[in-house]
Amino acid sequence: MAYEKELDAAKKAASLAARLCQKVQKALLQSDVQSKSDKSPVTVADYGSQAVVSLLLQRELSSEPFSLVAEEDSADLRKDGSQDILERITKLVNDTLANEDPLKPIDSALSTEDLLRAIDCGTSEGGPNGRHWVLDPIDGTKGFLRGDQYAVALGLLEEGKVVLGVLACPNLPLASIAGDNNKDSSSSSSSEEKGCLFYATIGSGTYMQPLDSKTDPVKVHVSSVENPEDASFFESFEGAHSLHDLSSSIANKLGVKAPPVRIDSQAKYGALSRGDGAIYLRFPHKGYREKIWDHVAGAIVVTEAGGIVTDAGGKALDFSKGKYLDLDTGIIVANEKLMPLLLKAVRDSIAEQEKEASSL
Numbered sequence: 001m002a003y004e005k006e007l008d009a010a011k012k013a014a015s016l017a018a019r020l021c022q023k024v025q026k027a028l029l030q031s032d033v034q035s036k037s038d039k040s041p042v043t044v045a046d047y048g049s050q051a052v053v054s055l056l057l058q059r060e061l062s063s064e065p066f067s068l069v070a071e072e073d074s075a076d077l078r079k080d081g082s083q084d085i086l087e088r089i090t091k092l093v094n095d096t097l098a099n100e101d102p103l104k105p106i107d108s109a110l111s112t113e114d115l116l117r118a119i120d121c122g123t124s125e126g127g128p129n130g131r132h133w134v135l136d137p138i139d140g141t142k143g144f145l146r147g148d149q150y151a152v153a154l155g156l157l158e159e160g161k162v163v164l165g166v167l168a169c170p171n172l173p174l175a176s177i178a179g180d181n182n183k184d185s186s187s188s189s190s191s192e193e194k195g196c197l198f199y200a201t202i203g204s205g206t207y208m209q210p211l212d213s214k215t216d217p218v219k220v221h222v223s224s225v226e227n228p229e230d231a232s233f234f235e236s237f238e239g240a241h242s243l244h245d246l247s248s249s250i251a252n253k254l255g256v257k258a259p260p261v262r263i264d265s266q267a268k269y270g271a272l273s274r275g276d277g278a279i280y281l282r283f284p285h286k287g288y289r290e291k292i293w294d295h296v297a298g299a300i301v302v303t304e305a306g307g308i309v310t311d312a313g314g315k316a317l318d319f320s321k322g323k324y325l326d327l328d329t330g331i332i333v334a335n336e337k338l339m340p341l342l343l344k345a346v347r348d349s350i351a352e353q354e355k356e357a358s359s360l
Ligand SMILES: Nc1ncnc2c1ncn2[C@@H]1O[C@H](COP(=O)(O)OS(=O)(=O)O)[C@@H](OP(=O)(O)O)[C@H]1O
Pocket: 071, 136, 138, 139, 140, 141, 142, 143, 235, 236, 237, 238, 239, 240, 241, 242, 263, 264, 265, 266, 284, 285, 288, 291, 294
């Protein structure tokens, strides 16, 4: 299989980073209200996760040139007054790496300077040439803070095309979340087993396995629903991230009956890839520029499971332009059967909205 070595490294890196995030989220949720409103634990997990992925990929793929486009950088950690937090992150990363394989002797603990360097390996600009890893160390930071859904999202671009993607979703139930409308999908089902690892390489399909066990992976497929009346749709939890009114107008036009399922992060792409819902609608407010790390891993996880991911005009997403995606209005996802109907509903709803706006 193509990209076997890269996939092994990516799964290992994302799983280990997810373990670090779980540890921080647990501490965060157990802590008192005052320290919950202190955003530093989130920062710790974002930086820690990025460092772990950066270090693991470089270690496992040491014979290859390494380029990483990632969300975080070390600028704030290098400022005066950041020494305490920097030491905390360094300890967290060292502890995580030491627990990775208790049988393997640890080389030597990382210094704070090593940690800053590992984070800053993620400052590549990406682009159309060569290989670039793309990382969102915690996607859905707001969900992470609430104790809800988040994902460690890692992808690989080759000559501007996504060839591999891994999504670690520590709070996503292994069972379907279909019908979990507006429920808190992490805490509503506390007895259910949670933690999913989705992965895909180009031409080989999408697989899911439990995040914390060696259980065999299963191949997943997007929903085969053909009648929009039977479809349900996902959208951002945060209203500030996507225009919920526009989504509901599109859903009405299509005849979708079920209310939206709102969950944070690229866990939406993971859930769609196994058919928990049939449609994803994402319409950021005007002027917002989408970053590639918010979609690279999720897009291949869905397309390899048989889905289609486009902008609101029906164009495939172009990940070759650097850190940003140039988009027509929004991002939509559906299976092949629903996509033509969805595109028409999107076009009609946007036209209606523009007409209303111009008559004001
Ligand atoms: N204004 C605005 N509009 C659209 N998108 C935005 C906006 N602000 C942030 N972001 C990006 O959204 C990422 C979070 O993913 P979701 O929107 O799917 O989830 S959620 O609604 O936040 O729960 C989130 O990713 P993280 O920063 O990694 O959490 C952001 O990159």
